Amino acid sequence: MILRSAPLALGLALSAIPAAAVAQPVTDAASGTAEQTSLFAAELRDARAFVDGMIGEGVVVPVPKDPGGGYTHEQHKRNYRALQLGGRLYSLTGERKYADYVRDVLLAYAKLYPKLDDHPAKANQHPGRLFWQVLNDAVWLVHAAQGYEAIRDILPQGERRIIDENVFRAAARFLAVDSRATFDRIHNHATWAAAGVGMTGYVLGDQALVDLALRGSDGTGRTGFLRQVDELxxxxxxxxxxxxxxxxxxxxxxxxxxxxxxxxxxxxxxxxxxxxxxxxxxxxxxxxxxxxxxxxxxxxxxxxxxxxxxxxxxxxxxxxxxxxxxxxxxxxxxxxxxxxxxxxxxxxxxxxxxxxxxFRTTLLRDGPGGEKGALAVLREGAGFDGSALIAKNTSQGMGHGHFDKLGWQFYDNGNEVVTDYGAARFLNIPAKEGGRYLPENETWAKQTIAHNTLVVDGKSHFGGDPELAERHAPRQLAFVESDRLKLSAAEIDSAYPGVRMQRVLALVRLSDIAEPLVVDVLRSESETAHVYQLPLHFNGHIMRSGFVRTSFTQARPVLGDANGLQHIWIDARGQPKSATDGFLTWLTGDRFYTARWIPQSGATVLIGESGANDPDFNLRREPMVIQQVSAVRSPVFVTVLEPHGRYDGAAERTDESESRVASLSHQRSGQYDLVTVERRDGRKHTLAISWVDDPDRDHTAIIEGRDVVWRGFAALVDNPRENAP
Amino acid sequence: MILRSAPLALGLALSAIPAAAVAQPVTDAASGTAEQTSLFAAELRDARAFVDGMIGEGVVVPVPKDPGGGYTHEQHKRNYRALQLGGRLYSLTGERKYADYVRDVLLAYAKLYPKLDDHPAKANQHPGRLFWQVLNDAVWLVHAAQGYEAIRDILPQGERRIIDENVFRAAARFLAVDSRATFDRIHNHATWAAAGVGMTGYVLGDQALVDLALRGSDGTGRTGFLRQVDELxxxxxxxxxxxxxxxxxxxxxxxxxxxxxxxxxxxxxxxxxxxxxxxxxxxxxxxxxxxxxxxxxxxxxxxxxxxxxxxxxxxxxxxxxxxxxxxxxxxxxxxxxxxxxxxxxxxxxxxxxxxxxxFRTTLLRDGPGGEKGALAVLREGAGFDGSALIAKNTSQGMGHGHFDKLGWQFYDNGNEVVTDYGAARFLNIPAKEGGRYLPENETWAKQTIAHNTLVVDGKSHFGGDPELAERHAPRQLAFVESDRLKLSAAEIDSAYPGVRMQRVLALVRLSDIAEPLVVDVLRSESETAHVYQLPLHFNGHIMRSGFVRTSFTQARPVLGDANGLQHIWIDARGQPKSATDGFLTWLTGDRFYTARWIPQSGATVLIGESGANDPDFNLRREPMVIQQVSAVRSPVFVTVLEPHGRYDGAAERTDESESRVASLSHQRSGQYDLVTVERRDGRKHTLAISWVDDPDRDHTAIIEGRDVVWRGFAALVDNPRENAP
Missing domain, CATH: 1.50.10.100 (Chondroitin AC/alginate lyase)
Known part of the structure; x- marks a missing residue:
C-alpha cells in the first residue's frame, strides 16, 4: 500500500489510505481548511493525548475479573477506545506507531481471548467474556473492528490470521452462536451484537458473517439487524x-x-x-x-x-x-x-x-407500525429553556419500562419542574450494587406511585407485571397543535382491571400571561369503587399551600407497605375544599410554580417525600403532593400548573410570587368536559373538550348561561369580556 | 450651565457637565474609545431601557404600605434605581428627558414625604418611612442623592428648594435625628444612614450635614462614618x-x-x-x-x-x-x-x-485592632474551582452572628462540600414571613448544631446568648502556609463554661495524590464530664459507610428538643470501632469524598438530616453525620476529609470511588499531637503539632520508634519509606 503525505493546516502529515481499509476516508481537499481551533482539531489533539498515553503505559490486557466500574472492566473499555482511536489516528496521520499499537493490543487479545470462559462477575443470564455482561463484549467488538479495519491491510498474513481467528472470529462466534439468546432478540443488546458481528464480517471480508448480522441466526430475517431496524x-x-x-x-x-x-x-x-x-x-x-x-x-x-x-x-x-x-x-x-x-x-x-x-411540538407514535400509543411533546418557547410538556402514552418498552401509563413531565425556564425519578442506579459505582440497577429501581423507580399518573387501590399499573404490561398500550385519542393550545389526549382501560383512564394534557397560553399553563384533566371510570391516588412529583422548595395542613413534624408516617408506597414519608396532610384553597406553590430556580386542583369530595391531599425504607441511602429525596380519595367510582381530576413570577436573589427582587389564578371549575356537559380557569383579575378561560377527534366537527355547550361553539377535539374559549371587540 | 456635545462611538450625544454637578464625570478622551460590545455600552443600553420604561409608566410614587417584596416596597426600590440611573444618563447623554424625569419623581416624593409617619408594616424597633425598616430608607437616600446631584444645578430655584427641603433635608433629618438610635450605631445600617446623610450634605452644599454624617450626632466622632471606618x-x-x-x-x-x-x-x-x-x-x-x-x-x-x-x-x-x-x-x-x-x-x-x-491563602484578623480572632482561608489550586478550607475563628459579628466558634467549611471542585446552612430566609418572598428572617433562623440556622463545630451538652455556644457571645472571641494560635501544609489553629474557653476547645484545621498535600486532604484535630478539655456532639454537614449523596448501620427506615427519631436538635431527623446510627470502619463516603458533583475519623471510645455516629419540626417547609433538607459521645471529659476528635476519584456519567466511567486511606491514628506525646494517615498503599504521613507558635523552635517526638524532628507549630512528616532517597 502507498502512503501519501500532504501538508496540513494542523501541522500533521495526513495520509490517504486505500478506501477499503479506512472507515471513513478523509479527503485531502477537506483537510486543507481544518483549523487549530475547530472541533475536529481538538478531537485530534485529545485522541493523540489519549492514545499516546496508552502507548506509554504499554499493552495492558488483563484477565477479566471485575464487574462494571472495577479495574479490568475499565481497562477493557479504555482498550477498545484506544483501538478505535488508534486506528483512526493511523488513518489520519499515517504514523506507524498507531498501527503498531493497535496490532500489539489485538495480538494480546488474541492470546487472552481463546482462554476465556464466562466472566467471573457475571450477574445475569447473559454473561460476557471480557465483561460481566455480553452487551459490553458487543460494544467492545464494534469499536475494535473499526480499529482493526484501519490497520488490517498492512499486517503480515501471519499476524492477520492470528487476529482474524483468535479475536474477531472468536468474538463474533461468541456473540452470534454462544450468546444466541441475546443475538436473536429484538432489543438494543442484539443491535450491538449484530453491529459487532456485521462490522467484523466487513473487515474480514466474510459475507456470511454480514448476512448473519443482517438476517439473524437462522438466516430468515425474523431476527437480525434489518428486523431490528423494522421493529425497534x-x-x-x-x-x-x-x-x-x-x-x-x-x-x-x-x-x-x-x-x-x-x-x-x-x-x-x-x-x-x-x-x-x-x-x-x-x-x-x-x-x-x-x-x-x-x-x-x-x-x-x-x-x-x-x-x-x-x-x-x-x-x-x-x-x-x-x-x-x-x-x-x-x-x-x-x-x-x-x-x-x-x-x-x-x-x-x-x-x-x-x-x-x-425543537418542535410533536407526536411520536410508538410501535413498529405506530400502533402502540405515542409520546406527545408539547413545547412553547425556545428549545433549550422554554416550556416542554411530555405526555407518556407509549407502550411498556420492555424490561426497562416503568408502570406509568398516561404519565407526564414538565420542564420550564431551564429546569425540571414536574419530574420523573428516572432509574435508581449509580452507574458503575462499585459501592452501589456494583453500579447495576439498585433494588429500589424495582421497588420505587418503576412503580406507578413514583410517577405522575393515577394509582388505583395502592397498586401499580398491570400489577407491576412487565409481561402483561407489554401486551397493552394506551390509545392516543387526539393531538392538537394551535397557537394558544397544544394538547394530547389518550386513554387506557387495561392498566387496572375494570378501570378506564382518559387523560388530556394541554399547554395553554392565556392573554397577557407570558408563561403557558398546563391543564390536566384525568377521567377515571369504573363500575366499582376504588381508592385513587394521584401524585405530582415536583422539583422545588415549597413556598405555601392554600389549605390548612396537619404536619407530621416529629414522626412522619410512611404511606404504605408495597408497590412503592413504602418509600414515601408523609410530611403533612390537608383537606382543601375547592380550587381556591387547593393549591401548592413552590420555587424552582428563579420562578414560582403553583399546582392547583379541584379537590374530590372527601379527598385528602398529602405532601410527601421519597426516601422511606431506604436503609442504604439509594434514593434521592424528592418532594411530591398526592391527591387521595377513597370509595369513589369515577373521579375526574382537574389540575392546573401555573408558572409565575421571578425571584432574583442577586438583585433582591421578587415579582408575582402569588398565583394569578383565583379558582378552577369543571363542568360535565353531555359528553363534554369544560374546565374553566378563573383569574384573579376576573378574566375566565375555558378549555372545552369534546372528546371527538374530528377537526371539522362543531360542538356547542352552555358556559355561564351562554352558548359556546368550538370546533374539533378541544379548544380554548375566552369568556365574553375577553371576546368583546 | 453649558452643555458641550461631542460625537461618541456609541452614537450618543455626550455632555460634559460642570464637575460639581456630576458624581463621577466622564471625560471626552475616555468616551471616544468606548465600544458597542463593552460592559459599559451594555450598561448604557440597559439603563436606557430601564429608565425609558419607567418614564413610559409615568411617575409612580405610592403611599407606603407593603413589607419587603410587596408592591409599594418594590416600587420605591425601582424609583431609587431610576433616580440614580436617570441622573447618570442625564450626565452622560445630556438628554433633558432624564433630568425632567428625575425632577418629576423627586417632586412627587416632595409631596408624599412630609405626610409620612412610621411605615405601616414596621416589624422592629427601627421603622422606616418609605420602607418597613429604616435601613431601606437610607439606601433610598444614597441612590436618590446621586440622581439629584446630577440635575440639581439646572432646576429653577423654586423646585430646588421644594426638593431640598421636603425630600432631602426631611429624609436626612429622619435618618439622623428621628432614627438617631440607628444613626449612632457602629453597624452597617448606620453606615448606610451616614452615607445618605453625608451625600445629601454634599449635594445641598450643607457642610453641617456632612459633619453629622462623618462624626455622628454629638459631633465628637465617637459615632459616625469615620468611626465606622475605624471600627467596623x-x-x-x-x-x-x-x-x-x-x-x-x-x-x-x-x-x-x-x-x-x-x-x-x-x-x-x-x-x-x-x-x-x-x-x-x-x-x-x-x-x-x-x-x-x-x-x-x-x-x-x-x-x-x-x-x-x-x-x-x-x-x-x-x-x-x-x-x-x-x-x-x-x-x-x-x-x-x-x-x-x-x-x-x-x-x-x-x-x-x-x-x-x-485568590490566596490568607489570615484575616477580626476586630478593629485585629484582636478578636480571625478568619483563616486555606486554598489550593485555582481560586474559582480549587480547594478552599475556611476556619471560622472570628468574633460573634453582632446580631447576625451564628454560634459556631472554631467551625469550618470546605469547597472543592467547584462545589460546596462541607457546608454551612447560612441563613433561614427567603429574601423578599411574601409567603415566607414577608421575606424576613424566618423563625427557623433562630431555632436552626444560628444554633451550634447546624454548624461544623462542637456541641457540648446539647447546647449552643454561649447558651445562644448573642450579648454574651459578643464579649468573647477565639484566639488564633497559629497560621502556617507552606508548600505541602496550610494550617490554622485557634482556641476558645468561653463558649461553654469550663470547657476549653482547641482546633487545628489543615490542608495537606500527600505525595502522588492530586487533591489536598483536610485534617481536623479538635481538642476539648474540661474538669467535668459532658455529652459531646460533633456534626459534619455535607453536600452530596451517601455512597457507603464503613460501619454497620442501624437504620430508621419507617420512623425517624428526632435528635432532641431544643437548640436546633429538634430540627434533625436521624436516619441511621452506628458504632465504628476504629478509623478503618469509621468513615462515610459521598458523591458531590463528579468527585467522591470520604470523611474518616477516629471514634471516641463508646461513641455513636449518627447520620441525620435537617427538616424535623418544620411545619412550614422553611428549611432545606440537608444531610449530616454526627459523632456523639457521653460522659467524657477531654476528648480529641480527629477527622480527615479526603476528596478522591471521579464519576463521569456521560462517559459512564468511575475512577477511585474508594478512599485511598486505610486508617488514622492519633498519639499524644507530651504536649504534642501526632496524627498519622495510613494509606492503602502502605505509605504513612504524620501531621505533627507542637502547639508552640515559634517558627524557629525545633521539636522532637518518637513516631513508630523513630525520632522525628520538626520546626514550628506544625509540620507534615512522611514515614521513612517516603523519606528514603
Whole structure:
C-alpha cells in the first residue's frame, strides 16, 4: 500500500489510505481548511493525548475479573477506545506507531481471548467474556473492528490470521452462536451484537458473517439487524425503551448502517422505512430538554447529548442530511468524531452554517407500525429553556419500562419542574450494587406511585407485571397543535382491571400571561369503587399551600407497605375544599410554580417525600403532593400548573410570587368536559373538550348561561369580556 | 450651565457637565474609545431601557404600605434605581428627558414625604418611612442623592428648594435625628444612614450635614462614618458580621468615600488606616468561592459577586488601584456601572488588561485592632474551582452572628462540600414571613448544631446568648502556609463554661495524590464530664459507610428538643470501632469524598438530616453525620476529609470511588499531637503539632520508634519509606 503525505493546516502529515481499509476516508481537499481551533482539531489533539498515553503505559490486557466500574472492566473499555482511536489516528496521520499499537493490543487479545470462559462477575443470564455482561463484549467488538479495519491491510498474513481467528472470529462466534439468546432478540443488546458481528464480517471480508448480522441466526430475517431496524423504531423514529436507551441503541444502528452504506450501497439502508434511521436521530434530539434526555423509563438523568453515541450520530446524520440544526447540536456538544464526517461537520460549523435545532411540538407514535400509543411533546418557547410538556402514552418498552401509563413531565425556564425519578442506579459505582440497577429501581423507580399518573387501590399499573404490561398500550385519542393550545389526549382501560383512564394534557397560553399553563384533566371510570391516588412529583422548595395542613413534624408516617408506597414519608396532610384553597406553590430556580386542583369530595391531599425504607441511602429525596380519595367510582381530576413570577436573589427582587389564578371549575356537559380557569383579575378561560377527534366537527355547550361553539377535539374559549371587540 | 456635545462611538450625544454637578464625570478622551460590545455600552443600553420604561409608566410614587417584596416596597426600590440611573444618563447623554424625569419623581416624593409617619408594616424597633425598616430608607437616600446631584444645578430655584427641603433635608433629618438610635450605631445600617446623610450634605452644599454624617450626632466622632471606618473593619479589611454583610456594607463605605475623596480630598479617606477601605474590597472578593460568598453567619447562598454593591465596588476600587485582577472579576460579573470609573474599567478590560484575581491563602484578623480572632482561608489550586478550607475563628459579628466558634467549611471542585446552612430566609418572598428572617433562623440556622463545630451538652455556644457571645472571641494560635501544609489553629474557653476547645484545621498535600486532604484535630478539655456532639454537614449523596448501620427506615427519631436538635431527623446510627470502619463516603458533583475519623471510645455516629419540626417547609433538607459521645471529659476528635476519584456519567466511567486511606491514628506525646494517615498503599504521613507558635523552635517526638524532628507549630512528616532517597 502507498502512503501519501500532504501538508496540513494542523501541522500533521495526513495520509490517504486505500478506501477499503479506512472507515471513513478523509479527503485531502477537506483537510486543507481544518483549523487549530475547530472541533475536529481538538478531537485530534485529545485522541493523540489519549492514545499516546496508552502507548506509554504499554499493552495492558488483563484477565477479566471485575464487574462494571472495577479495574479490568475499565481497562477493557479504555482498550477498545484506544483501538478505535488508534486506528483512526493511523488513518489520519499515517504514523506507524498507531498501527503498531493497535496490532500489539489485538495480538494480546488474541492470546487472552481463546482462554476465556464466562466472566467471573457475571450477574445475569447473559454473561460476557471480557465483561460481566455480553452487551459490553458487543460494544467492545464494534469499536475494535473499526480499529482493526484501519490497520488490517498492512499486517503480515501471519499476524492477520492470528487476529482474524483468535479475536474477531472468536468474538463474533461468541456473540452470534454462544450468546444466541441475546443475538436473536429484538432489543438494543442484539443491535450491538449484530453491529459487532456485521462490522467484523466487513473487515474480514466474510459475507456470511454480514448476512448473519443482517438476517439473524437462522438466516430468515425474523431476527437480525434489518428486523431490528423494522421493529425497534416506530415510523416516527421512536424507540420503545425510551430516550435513554434510544440514545444508547442509536450508535450501533447508525455506525453499522454507515458501514453497510459504504460496503453495500445497494441496500439503501438509510432509505429503509422512509429513512427511519435518520428520523430516529432527529427524534433522539427532540427527546431532550436543556440538552438532556427526558428520563422516561430506566434512565440516568445526567445523560445528555454530550455522549459518544451522539457525537458519532450527529456526524453521521449531518453527513447524510446537511441539516444545519445538527451543527448547533455539535456546537453545544463541543465535540465531534475523528472521521471524515466529523471533519466535514467541523468545517461547516466553523464556516458559520449552524442554525438553531428545530425543537418542535410533536407526536411520536410508538410501535413498529405506530400502533402502540405515542409520546406527545408539547413545547412553547425556545428549545433549550422554554416550556416542554411530555405526555407518556407509549407502550411498556420492555424490561426497562416503568408502570406509568398516561404519565407526564414538565420542564420550564431551564429546569425540571414536574419530574420523573428516572432509574435508581449509580452507574458503575462499585459501592452501589456494583453500579447495576439498585433494588429500589424495582421497588420505587418503576412503580406507578413514583410517577405522575393515577394509582388505583395502592397498586401499580398491570400489577407491576412487565409481561402483561407489554401486551397493552394506551390509545392516543387526539393531538392538537394551535397557537394558544397544544394538547394530547389518550386513554387506557387495561392498566387496572375494570378501570378506564382518559387523560388530556394541554399547554395553554392565556392573554397577557407570558408563561403557558398546563391543564390536566384525568377521567377515571369504573363500575366499582376504588381508592385513587394521584401524585405530582415536583422539583422545588415549597413556598405555601392554600389549605390548612396537619404536619407530621416529629414522626412522619410512611404511606404504605408495597408497590412503592413504602418509600414515601408523609410530611403533612390537608383537606382543601375547592380550587381556591387547593393549591401548592413552590420555587424552582428563579420562578414560582403553583399546582392547583379541584379537590374530590372527601379527598385528602398529602405532601410527601421519597426516601422511606431506604436503609442504604439509594434514593434521592424528592418532594411530591398526592391527591387521595377513597370509595369513589369515577373521579375526574382537574389540575392546573401555573408558572409565575421571578425571584432574583442577586438583585433582591421578587415579582408575582402569588398565583394569578383565583379558582378552577369543571363542568360535565353531555359528553363534554369544560374546565374553566378563573383569574384573579376576573378574566375566565375555558378549555372545552369534546372528546371527538374530528377537526371539522362543531360542538356547542352552555358556559355561564351562554352558548359556546368550538370546533374539533378541544379548544380554548375566552369568556365574553375577553371576546368583546 | 453649558452643555458641550461631542460625537461618541456609541452614537450618543455626550455632555460634559460642570464637575460639581456630576458624581463621577466622564471625560471626552475616555468616551471616544468606548465600544458597542463593552460592559459599559451594555450598561448604557440597559439603563436606557430601564429608565425609558419607567418614564413610559409615568411617575409612580405610592403611599407606603407593603413589607419587603410587596408592591409599594418594590416600587420605591425601582424609583431609587431610576433616580440614580436617570441622573447618570442625564450626565452622560445630556438628554433633558432624564433630568425632567428625575425632577418629576423627586417632586412627587416632595409631596408624599412630609405626610409620612412610621411605615405601616414596621416589624422592629427601627421603622422606616418609605420602607418597613429604616435601613431601606437610607439606601433610598444614597441612590436618590446621586440622581439629584446630577440635575440639581439646572432646576429653577423654586423646585430646588421644594426638593431640598421636603425630600432631602426631611429624609436626612429622619435618618439622623428621628432614627438617631440607628444613626449612632457602629453597624452597617448606620453606615448606610451616614452615607445618605453625608451625600445629601454634599449635594445641598450643607457642610453641617456632612459633619453629622462623618462624626455622628454629638459631633465628637465617637459615632459616625469615620468611626465606622475605624471600627467596623479589621486591619485586614474583614467586616465583623461576615462576608454577606461585608458585601452589603461595602457599598455605602465606598460610595460615600468616593464622594468624600472628590469633595474633600484633603481628608485622604482612602488612605485612612493604611487604606483599609480598599483592603476591604480585596477581602470581600477573597471571601468567595466560585464567585459566591462564604455563607458565614446570616447569609443567603445565592449572593455572589454579581450584585450591585460589587459592580460599584469593583469600579471604584479599580479606579483607585488599577489592580488587573479586578478586571477579571468585572469580566466574571459581566457588569459595571454607569460612571467614569465604570467606563475606564470597561475600556481596560476590552484592551485585554485583565489578569486572574489573586485568590490566596490568607489570615484575616477580626476586630478593629485585629484582636478578636480571625478568619483563616486555606486554598489550593485555582481560586474559582480549587480547594478552599475556611476556619471560622472570628468574633460573634453582632446580631447576625451564628454560634459556631472554631467551625469550618470546605469547597472543592467547584462545589460546596462541607457546608454551612447560612441563613433561614427567603429574601423578599411574601409567603415566607414577608421575606424576613424566618423563625427557623433562630431555632436552626444560628444554633451550634447546624454548624461544623462542637456541641457540648446539647447546647449552643454561649447558651445562644448573642450579648454574651459578643464579649468573647477565639484566639488564633497559629497560621502556617507552606508548600505541602496550610494550617490554622485557634482556641476558645468561653463558649461553654469550663470547657476549653482547641482546633487545628489543615490542608495537606500527600505525595502522588492530586487533591489536598483536610485534617481536623479538635481538642476539648474540661474538669467535668459532658455529652459531646460533633456534626459534619455535607453536600452530596451517601455512597457507603464503613460501619454497620442501624437504620430508621419507617420512623425517624428526632435528635432532641431544643437548640436546633429538634430540627434533625436521624436516619441511621452506628458504632465504628476504629478509623478503618469509621468513615462515610459521598458523591458531590463528579468527585467522591470520604470523611474518616477516629471514634471516641463508646461513641455513636449518627447520620441525620435537617427538616424535623418544620411545619412550614422553611428549611432545606440537608444531610449530616454526627459523632456523639457521653460522659467524657477531654476528648480529641480527629477527622480527615479526603476528596478522591471521579464519576463521569456521560462517559459512564468511575475512577477511585474508594478512599485511598486505610486508617488514622492519633498519639499524644507530651504536649504534642501526632496524627498519622495510613494509606492503602502502605505509605504513612504524620501531621505533627507542637502547639508552640515559634517558627524557629525545633521539636522532637518518637513516631513508630523513630525520632522525628520538626520546626514550628506544625509540620507534615512522611514515614521513612517516603523519606528514603
Amino acid at each position: 423504531f416506530s415510523p416516527d423514529g421512536y424507540y420503545a425503551e425510551g430516550p435513554y436507551y434510544q440514545r444508547y441503541a442509536l450508535l450501533p444502528f447508525l455506525v453499522f448502517a454507515d458501514a453497510i452504506e459504504r460496503r453495500e450501497p445497494g441496500r439503501r439502508i438509510f432509505e429503509r422505512r422512509e429513512g427511519v434511521l435518520l428520523k430516529a436521530l432527529d427524534t433522539t434530539i427532540q427527546l431532550t430538554y436543556g440538552g438532556c434526555f427526558f428520563p422516561l423509563n430506566d434512565a440516568l438523568k445526567d445523560k445528555c447529548l454530550r455522549t459518544d453515541e451522539l457525537y458519532e450520530g450527529v456526524a453521521i446524520g449531518y453527513a447524510r442530511t446537511k441539516a444545519p440544526g445538527l451543527l448547533s447540536i455539535a456546537q453545544w456538544q463541543g465535540r465531534t468524531v475523528l472521521t471524515a464526517a466529523g471533519q466535514a461537520l467541523s468545517m461547516d460549523l466553523a464556516d458559520g452554517k449552524a442554525r438553531p435545532f428545530p | 473593619f479589621s486591619p485586614d479589611g474583614y467586616y465583623a458580621e461576615g462576608p454577606y454583610y461585608q458585601r452589603y456594607a461595602l457599598l455605602p463605605f465606598l460610595v460615600f468615600a468616593d464622594a468624600i475623596e472628590r469633595r474633600e480630598p484633603g481628608r485622604r479617606i482612602f488612605e485612612r488606616r493604611e487604606g483599609v477601605l480598599l483592603k476591604a474590597l480585596d477581602t470581600t472578593i477573597q471571601l468567595t468561592y466560585g464567585g459566591c460568598f462564604f455563607p458565614l453567619n446570616d447569609a443567603l447562598k445565592d449572593k455572589c459577586l454579581r450584585t450591585d454593591e460589587l459592580y460599584e465596588g469593583v469600579a471604584i476600587g479599580y479606579a483607585r488601584t488599577k489592580a488587573p485582577g479586578l478586571l477579571s472579576i468585572a469580566q466574571w460579573q459581566g457588569r459595571t456601572v454607569l460612571t467614569a470609573a465604570g467606563q475606564a474599567l470597561s475600556m481596560d478590560l476590552a484592551d485585554g488588561k485583565a489578569r486572574p484575581f489573586p
